[in-house]
Amino acid sequence: MLGYIDKIRQISKGLIEDKKVDMIIGFKKGTMPMMNEPCLVKSPKDVEKLVWDSNCGINLANYLTDRKERIGIIAKGCDSRNIVTHIIENKIKREQLVIIGVPCTGMIDKHRLTSMFEGEIEQVTEQNGNITIKGEDFEEILKKNDVLQQNCSVCIHRNPVVYDELVSDLVEEQDVDRYEDVRKIEAMPSEKKWNYFDDLLSTCIRCYACRNACPLCYCPTCFVDESRPQWVGKSDDSIDIRTFHFLRAYHCAGRCTDCGACERACPVGINMRMFTRKLEKDCFEQYGWEAGLSLDERPPLDTYKPEDPDDFIK
Amino acid sequence: MSDWEPKIVAFLCNWCSYGAADLAGVGRMQYPPNIRVIRIPCTGSMSPKFALAALREGADGVWVSG
Amino acid sequence: MEHMGIEPGRIHFSWVSSAESTKFVQVVNEVTEAVKALGPNNHFITKEAKVA
Amino acid sequence: MKVIKIDKKDWVGGLEKSRSAYRLVGPFKENGKQFPVFKELDKGQEPDLTTLNTVISPKSIVFPQSEVMFEYTTDEKSEDCNLLKRPEKNYSPCAVIGIRPYDAAAFLLVQKNFDTPDYRDPYWCDAYEACTFIGMAINNPDNTDFSTSTKSGPFDESGLDVLLVDMKDHFLAKVITDKGDAYLKAAGWTAKVDTDAAIKQIDEMKNKAEVKIASKISFDNIEKKSIMELYEADFWEDVAFACINCGTCTYLCPTCWCFDIQDENHGKSGKRFKNWDGCMFPLFTHHSSGHNPRGIKVMRVRQRFMHKLKYFLDKYEDGIMCVGCGRCTRFCPVNIDIRNVCKLMNS
Structure with a gap:
């Protein structure tokens, strides 16, 4: 993935110089290990700021909503699927976009790496599928595939689905069982399910990072902010927290691409994808649908089709 | 617990089930008194948050009927 | 919702035409029976928000 | 001034002993959880002193995310009908064990807001006054820590009653206030050591720790610049671009104090709550008329940094509203770094 950046910069520079786009949306180097900051590049000389590595997990489609400019955007598989969803939902026009496709081999799970080491991680570098982690008094080399974000390790759309430029050859798609963990929950009795989610959400502080990192969550007024009527309480009551996560997942039904931005953004490491993935699975099994x-x-x-499943209706 | 009766919130479509409920009333039919009917303009306007709001306020069951 | 721990049988969906009063009565009976069998709802109720 | 030596084998025993007079609060890692949070420790639970810092700041000890202000009922059969009643809450003495020095210093900044001659927030003040802060000095600061630039530091004593220093096989406890002294007595830790020698030892460690902090910020120029100059600066668009407007920075920050008031009504009774709120949310400034003076993202981002680094500085002339704990930098989903913003504002 590291080799991509020269090509990305070259394409971006060309697009800006030829006035094909007003800006490029990409990533610049962050101030912390395993963190990159989404950024906007408007002039050819700033193109050098752009970076690409395995820490670009935030979904850039999030920054497209309702923009009027002509935009070049760097898109890995999941980004491109969310761009498609944005176009379908009229949040951006296809003509405005030049999509620079990046075949992706997955992003590193920063929550997991952080919790794997006692001391503080000071530097993370990658080379040939290996990750080198350095701290004050330790250094370890791990296989990148062992420390991927969970959604990346079960991703079956690593290549962008739409693109105008491509920075490298397409990568091989994975053949994995996507829903093993969801089935595990489905097999639980009701009470156990309830407790599982209680525990999952127990540290939630309702900062709404999951909602705001999500490219699907662009409603002008979110249901949690509605006050007439007020559907959900605003305190840290566990039922209200659960209502928020549950309804948010519902709003993403048939739209979620499992890009993992929500989980990555969460400061307290909640895997709220356990909600969205169930709906994703249902959409796939009942309607043969994958978003974007x-x-x-x-x-x-x-849409309505006569063959839509209806056995839940009496 | 033996005298416990469930409270069921029924979201009924104005044009279908609400009409049926009306007809059942006109026909003097007997049915359990556990449902609390909320008439909605169309079941298409049903949102999951309605069901959650009902449970939140203490309903034991929710019934959506088109 | 069942995925999250609400028991199957608390939430019902049905389709009753405005002419089907008998089906209406039948479904009311079914729904009531199903919920009765489950007993009182313990989840998702907020009598009062539990906070510090 | 005195210094007490606490043998590590007396540590747990002392904590348990102090329970007769104090509630204990400290960082605690529940089974299966990734990180510890500050909570009231049940019997037998020990504070986790190994983690450098908690993800969620200990501000919730005195300023819970949600707190009931009062309850009411309109039920005429009740003798409390139409009365607003503040709920009973336990304000008995409470010892906060293992709080980090900058987190304790943060309370002093928040106090400027909640405890003034004109307005006094009884909920915050009562909870704060009940606390004795037994702080744990930071020997190995992490690389987002810039507390030496904010008038705080890894061994800062300003917000503490006792400063504990980990000396491997024992703790040195530097007694700062009478409150702190009382707690140590209640725990039965009374082994005095030679004060001068101990202070020298502690100062040495303090210097060592401070040297390790490589991140520095400066706000000399911010002080001199006018509000309008900073407000209209051209870097805000750039700073705000990546921001997703979540409330992570404000909720994790030990000095952010904004809250929202909500009523919840069930039948004839109800409660009024204080809930955390933050300047990152559009709803925070939304007027009932529909107008929102901070309607777009860049305004809200600017507000956060201007408040912390300029308005507060001007208003109290006592430093910035930040203790340099580094949480907002570390946990920001898109890596917006307050150190960089401060640099921009200062240049």
Whole structure:
């Protein structure tokens, strides 16, 4: 993945110089290990700021919503699927975009790496599929594939689905069982499920980082901010916290691409994808639908077909 | 617990089930008194937050009928 | 919702035409029976928010 | 001034002994959780002193995320009908064990807001006054720590009653206030050591720790610049671009004090709450007319940094509203770094 950056910079520079776009949305180097900051590049000389490595987990489609400029955007597999969703939902026009596709081999799970080491991680570098982690008094080399974000390790759309430029050859897609963990929960009795989610959400502080990092969550007024009527209380009551996560997941049904931005953004490391993934699985099993794969097909929740499943209706 | 009766919030479509409920009333049919009917303009306007709000306020069951 | 620990049988969906009063009565009976069998709802109720 | 030596084998025993007079609060890692949080410790639970810092700051000890201000009922059968009643809460003495010096110093900044001659927030003040802060000095600061630039530091004593220093096989406890002295007595830790020698030892460690802090910020120029100059600076668009407007920075910050008031009503009774709120949320400044003076993201981001680094500085002339704990930098989902913003504002 490291080799991509020269190509990314070269393409970006060309696009800006030829006035094909007004700006490029990409990542610049962060001030912390395993962190990159999304950034906006408007002039050819700033192109050098752009970076690309395995810490670009934030979904850049999030920064497109309702923009009017012509934009060049760097997109890995999940970003591109969310760009498709944005286009379908009229949040941006295809003509405005030049999509610089990046075949992706997964992002590093920073929560997990942080908790793996006692001391503080000071530097993380990657080379040939290996990650070198350095701290004050330790240094360790790990296989990148062993420390991927969970959503990346079960990702089956690593290559961008739409793109105008491509920075390298497409990578091989994985053949994995995507829903092993969801099935585990499905097999639990109700009471156990309830307790599982109670425990999962017990540290939530309702900072809404998951919502705001999500490219799907662009409603002008979120249901948790509605006050007439007020659907959900605003305190840190566990039921209200659960209502928030549950309804947010519902709003993402048939739209979520499992990009993992929510989980990555969470300061307290909650895997709220256990909600969205169940709905994703249901959409796939019942409607054969995966979000963001095609610009021409309408999502299952705004179409009706006679063969839609209806056995839950009496 | 033996005298416990469930409270069920029923979200009924104005054009379908609400009409059926009306007809059942006109026909003097007997049915359990556990449901609390909320008439909605169309079941298409049903949102999951309605169901959650009902449970939050203490309903034991929710019934959505088109 | 069942995924999250609400028991199956607390939430029901049905389709009753405005002419089907008998089906309406039948579904009310079914729903009531199902919920009765489950007993009182313990989840998702907020009588008062539990906070510090 | 005196210094007490606490043998590590007397540590747990002393904590348990002090329970007869104090509630104990400290960082505690529940089974299966990734990190410790500050909570009231049940019998047998020990504070986790190994983690350098908690993700969520200990401000919640005196300023819970949600707190009931009062309850009411309109039920005429009740003798409390139409009365607003402040709920009973336990304000008995409480010892906060293992709080980090900058987190304790943060309370002093928040106090400027909650405890003034004109307005006194009884909830905050009562809880704060009940606390005795037994701080744990930081021997190995992490690389987002810039507390030496904010009038605090890894061995800062300003907010503490006792400063504990980990000397491997024992703790040195530097007694700072009478409150702290009382707690040590209640725990039965009374082994005095030669004060001068101990202070010298502690100062040495303090210097060592301070040298390790490589991040420095400066706000000399911010002080001199006018508010309008900073407000209209051209870097805000750039700073705010990546921001996703979540409240992580404000909720994890030990000095952020904003809250929202909510009523919750069930039948004839109800409660009024204080809930944390933050300047990052559009709803925070939304007027009932529909107008929002901080309607777009860049305004809200600017507000956060201007408040912390300029307005507060001007208003109290006693430093910035930041203790340099580094939480906002570390946990920001998109890596917005307050050190960089401060640098921009200062240049």
